[in-house]
Amino acid sequence: MDVRHPLDRYLRTDRLPHIWCPGCGIGIAVSSLLRAIDRRVAEGLFTHDEVAAVSGIGCTARATFYLNFDSAHVIHGRAIPFAIGLKLVRPNLKVIVIGGDGDIAAIGGNHLLHAARRNVDLTVVMVNNMIYGMTGGQVAPTTPPNVYTTTTPSGNYEYAINIVKLLSALNVNYLARASVTHPHILERYLYTALGKEGLAFVEVISPCPEVFGRHIGYRDPVELFKKFKSMIKYEERPSLDKSDITLNLDKEVVIGEFVNSSRESFIKIIDRLGR
Amino acid sequence: MTATSGPGFSLMVEGLSLAIMTETPLVIAYVMRAGPSTGIATKSGQYDVMQVRWAAHGNYEIVAYAPWSVQELYDLTIKSFNVSEALRVPVILLSDAALAHIWERVVIADPGEVIIINRKKPKVSKELYRPFEPEEDLVPPMACFGEGYKVLVESLTHDEKGYYKPSNEVQRKLVWRLVNKVRKNKDMLFDSASYFTEDAEYVVVAYGSTARSAYALVKDLRSSGIKIGLYRPKLLWPVDEEGLIKATYTAKKVFVVENNIGVYVNEVSRILKHREVISIPVIDIEVPTPDAIFEVMREWM
Structure with a gap:
């Protein structure tokens, strides 16, 4: 009997299995996205x-x-x-950008800034594993301070970029942080994001045991997942003050909807002013 | 289409590389200015002839035209679009600051008079369509996003489905197809002009704005009895080797006049390997004058 998963229609199944490492969070992020898309398609x-x-380049970018x-x-x-x-x-297309923190917030940071400033009608999913994973564990702008990476053997000297705070200063219509350790919340945010006009941005906290976990002493995927899960704190509408990610072992990482508004979107403004 | 000069083009090169790999029709109006780096804004030169050929990494063929007048800017813009659509290849319209600033009379064609070539569309069903499966001319039909073909635009080395395949077989096949789709269809690209070359003992090779001065000089020298002609390639890349050989057939000496340190001359020397090819580089932030060109050329004549 040919058993197919209901979401298979959204996958190029002839390319599976995928390249992501065991314990990687990207698979959960992608399947949550597909479930959210499926619900929106079902709604019409x-x-x-x-x-x-x-997508651009990187582990997450391989989603395409x-x-x-x-x-x-x-x-x-x-x-x-x-x-x-x-x-x-x-x-008329629903355009989804999917990428990692290196792709979207680092090398693509300036593009993100101006897409947010313009409130362009895009759903941007940024899977944040706080490291350059594909290239072997180099420090990223999202890497928390003090963390050992292959390019910061004495620990990371830099402060991390807080993408939530950054985008909240611009004109995005939707800004949420989710975590693959809480896929039901993740799916809900992606579902909401897909329904928005203007820029909808979902940051997805995701464990990378192979590279990041190894650096912070959590080489075992289950241990790292549990660690992340224990740090995640859900708030419905958290304040921006709580949006920093420090990865201090006793400090929380807050997930929630930080911005949900309905400013006139880029495409709507173009329609109003004329092409 | 996009328009830029050297500093902007340098920034665009990774996108150009992507356009080559994904076979995206693209026209870039490149208005050369003095460089390197910020150089002199609004001033002219022909420094970037080799840059447009080799800017992107990897191996590929690219198309570049060098107009010499406002009329030709108009005509070659149409041609650039047709070539880029027909071959799914980036085409560079290589102008310069001198041309960009002049005012000239232009004849604009009526809409019906212009031949327009559009990209080929898929002829097979959505299920059977493969985005990088070429036809006999080595160019794949192009489905667009939103038409239901589930196109995959891939910057990595890919097979006909657009699937990444890191193998010798696929890399060789792809690279050679990207090269050969231009080489095998070169007849549609060629464009050049020859003046007084039939019996010329000396032939000047010049392109773009510099060719205007070269033409004035050649006419002057002709009227004083010197058997000299001008060959003006409008297509710089790929080089029309046969056209160059034909135009310089009777020449004892070939002068390549450029507003740079002499760069295209290397192509000319390579093709005319048994001829005396002399580089006449005249750097001028406007356009080299006929006198300035003659001053350098005279000692070789």
């Missing part, structure tokens, strides 16, 4: 053919290998500009 908000996925939508796997950090171009030419 958009069709399967109207979804486009764009497997997503059975019109998709583009482009250059490092430039998924957002590609997606903006696509949205401008095909405004």
Whole structure:
């Protein structure tokens, strides 16, 4: 009997198995995204053919290998500009950008900034593992202070970027942080994000046992997952003051919806002013 | 289409590389200015002839045109679009600051008069479509996002489905197809002009704004009885080797006049290996004058 998973229609199943390491959180992030997409398709908000996925380079960016939508796997950090171009030419499409913190917040940081400033109609999913995973564990702008990485053998001298605080200062319509340790909340945020006009951004805290976990003393995937789970604190509408991620073992990482507004979106402004 | 000059183009190169790999039709109007780096804004030069050929990493063929007048900017813009759509390749319209600032009379064609070539669309069903499966001309039909084909645009080395395949077989096949789809369709690209070359003992090779001065000089020298001609490639890349050989057939000496340190001359020397090819580099932040060119050329004549 040919048993197919109900979400298989959204996957290029001939490319499976995927490349992600055992214990990696990206799989949970992608499956949550697919469930959220499936619910929106079932509601008729958009069709399967109207979804486009764009990614840059990195572990998370490999998601477009497997997503059975019109998709583009482009250059490092430039998924957002590609997606903006696509949205401008095909405004009827639901354009989803999926990438890691290195791709979206580091090399692509400036593009993110201006996409947020313009409130471009995109769903941006940033899987944050706080490290450059694919390239072997180099420090990232999202790496918490003091952490040992392959490029910070004495510990990280730098403060981490708080992407939630950064984007909250701009014009995004939706800004949430979720964690793969709480997939039901993650799915809910992705579902909400997919229903928004303007820029909807979901940061997804995700364990990378192979590289990041090893550096912080949690090489075992289950131990790292449990550690992350114990640190996550859910608040419905947390204050921005609580959005820093320090990874102090006694400090919480707060997940929740930080911004949920309905400013006029980029495409709506273009429609109003005329092309 | 996008438009830029050297500093902007340098920033765009990774995107150009992506366009080559993903076979995205693209026209770049590149207005050369004095460089390196910020150089002199709004001033001219022809320094970037090799940059447009080799800017991106990897191996590929790219197309570049060098217009010499406002009319040709118009005509070659149309041609650039047609070539980039037909071959799914980036085309660079290599202008310079001198051309960008001049005012000239232009004849604009009526809409019906312009030949427009659009990219090929898929002829097979959505299920059978493979985004990088070429036809006989080595160019794959192009489905767009939103049409239901589940296109995969891939920057990694990919097979016909767009799937990443890190193997010799796929890499060789892809790279050679990216190169050969341009080489095998070169007849649609070629464009050049020859003046007084039939019996010329000397042939000047010049392109773009510099060719305007070279043309004035050649006409002057002709009227004083010197058998000299001008060959002006409008297509810089890929090089029209046969056109160059034909235009310089009777020449004892070939002068390559450029507003740079002499860069395209290396291509000319390579192709005309049994001829005397002389580089005439005249750096001028406007356009080299006929006198300035002649001053350098005279000692070789």
